[in-house]
Amino acid sequence: MKLLPVALAVMATLSSFSIFAETDPLDNIQVDDQQPLVISPQTDIPDGIVFSGYARYGFHFSDDVEKYVSADGQLIGNAAGRLGNEGNGGEFQFAKGFVSDNGTIWDVVVMLEHWGDEVGLKKFYAGATNVFESQPNAYIWAGRDFHNRPQTGLNDYFWMMNDSQGAGIKNLEFGNVKFDMAAVAQVVDGGGTGDSGNYAITSKLHGINLTDALDLSLYANYGFSSKNTEKNREDDTTCKGVDRNGTCYVDDIDSYQLALELNHSVGMMSNKFVTRYGNNVDNNIFNKTEDLSTLLMQLEGKLVMSHQTNIEYLVGYQSLEDKNASQDDRANYSAIVRPTYAWNNIHSTWLEAGYSLVDFDNQSGQNDAWKVTLSQNISFDMDSGARPMLRFYATVGDSNTEVDLTRGETGKQDTFAVGAMWEAWW
Numbered sequence: 001m002k003l004l005p006v007a008l009a010v011m012a013t014l015s016s017f018s019i020f021a022e023t024d025p026l027d028n029i030q031v032d033d034q035q036p037l038v039i040s041p042q043t044d045i046p047d048g049i050v051f052s053g054y055a056r057y058g059f060h061f062s063d064d065v066e067k068y069v070s071a072d073g074q075l076i077g078n079a080a081g082r083l084g085n086e087g088n089g090g091e092f093q094f095a096k097g098f099v100s101d102n103g104t105i106w107d108v109v110v111m112l113e114h115w116g117d118e119v120g121l122k123k124f125y126a127g128a129t130n131v132f133e134s135q136p137n138a139y140i141w142a143g144r145d146f147h148n149r150p151q152t153g154l155n156d157y158f159w160m161m162n163d164s165q166g167a168g169i170k171n172l173e174f175g176n177v178k179f180d181m182a183a184v185a186q187v188v189d190g191g192g193t194g195d196s197g198n199y200a201i202t203s204k205l206h207g208i209n210l211t212d213a214l215d216l217s218l219y220a221n222y223g224f225s226s227k228n229t230e231k232n233r234e235d236d237t238t239c240k241g242v243d244r245n246g247t248c249y250v251d252d253i254d255s256y257q258l259a260l261e262l263n264h265s266v267g268m269m270s271n272k273f274v275t276r277y278g279n280n281v282d283n284n285i286f287n288k289t290e291d292l293s294t295l296l297m298q299l300e301g302k303l304v305m306s307h308q309t310n311i312e313y314l315v316g317y318q319s320l321e322d323k324n325a326s327q328d329d330r331a332n333y334s335a336i337v338r339p340t341y342a343w344n345n346i347h348s349t350w351l352e353a354g355y356s357l358v359d360f361d362n363q364s365g366q367n368d369a370w371k372v373t374l375s376q377n378i379s380f381d382m383d384s385g386a387r388p389m390l391r392f393y394a395t396v397g398d399s400n401t402e403v404d405l406t407r408g409e410t411g412k413q414d415t416f417a418v419g420a421m422w423e424a425w426w
Contacts, residue, residue: 055090058421069397077157081354371397
């Protein structure tokens with residue numbers, strides 16, 4: 001991910017999930033580091049500071065030009081599969097809960113992230129619940145947080161990732177259906193504290209139980225800009241101060257995202273279907289491109305064949321059309337399958353195979369990639385979602401580039417890599 005992966009097994013209850021029991025201990029809820037924490041009046045607030053997060057670190061050795069396998073121009077995250085095919089990083093969170101004499105329940109949360117050369121501030125927010133007698137489960141928050149970042153695990157793709165700072169309310173209840181809404185701003189580049197000039201109104205309607213086995217969530221986001229997003233016509237950099245030469249223009253492009261998420265669970269099988277449309281944007285509501293449209297459709301699931309054997313799978317499609325750069329119009333097709341076998345409650349073996357195809361609308365040629373990874377694991381428990389985990393893996397793959405977008409050359413690149421990595425969320 002660029003950022004955190006929460007794996008499909010935790011994802012089966014996952015990616016836009018809530019990990020809530022009748023009484024929700026704060027230290028358990030904090031495991032859900034993909035979505036903003038939502039406490040409720042039922043939350044059991046522990047004493048002290050709760051430390052939580054996600055991390056993966058290790059080594060990945062390859063003598064080949066391409067150390068990781070991908071198709072040039074792919075759109076759906078790590079579309080050939082992430083196992084034995086991803087880099088290092090982590091997020092480290094500290095939270096403190098409070099219960100007031102007036103009955104309100106509070107939390108203050110800070111998170112640091114390390115996904116590059118520097119450690120940055122990813123979260124710093126406060127929230128409260130049990131504020132309104134008519135809506136005791138409503139959670140009101142303000143600050144900087146993960147925002148609108150539902151994810152699929154096998155390709156580590158955040159099909160929306162609108163991290164920002166602002167304020168909002170979650171879990172407004174209308175019968176059994178819940179509603180979230182927020183007004184947020186993109187953080188200025190370079191690790192600053194201010195707004196970039198790009199803003200959004202985000203919303204989510206969830207808890208729509210169509211049947212006992214099928215539930216629905218709906219997303220709608222609208223992005224807009226202020227005059228502080230003035231750009232220089234010569235090099236498209238942000239203008240500084242007042243321009244007297246008429247070379248600045250206001251980047252006033254609006255954007256929107258509409259998405260639908262269906263979760264289905266029956267017997268030993270669980271599935272998640274997602275479709276998302278973006279106008280002037282892809283998966284980030286703030287990063288706008290005029291006359292861009294994107295469409296995502298994706299199915300991810302898990303079949304529990306026995307106590308020891310699982311099969312996780314994903315098929316995905318995403319198209320991109322840009323009227324101002326039609327030579328780059330393309331569609332990405334992705335398929336990943338990961339059988340897992342637990343020898344006992346410590347040792348397991350995983351095999352992941354994936355294929356990514358990029359098909360161009362207005363250029364002759366296709367880019368594709370395949371890879372297979374064998375991983376021997378030592379883990380906390382037998383379930384494929386159990387962490388911490390130590391992985392020792394070998395990856396073999398191949399990418400073929402006929403249309404050069406980012407690599408500076410065409411042709412085939414073989415990859416063979418071996419590595420070791422630990423991964424955990426806590």
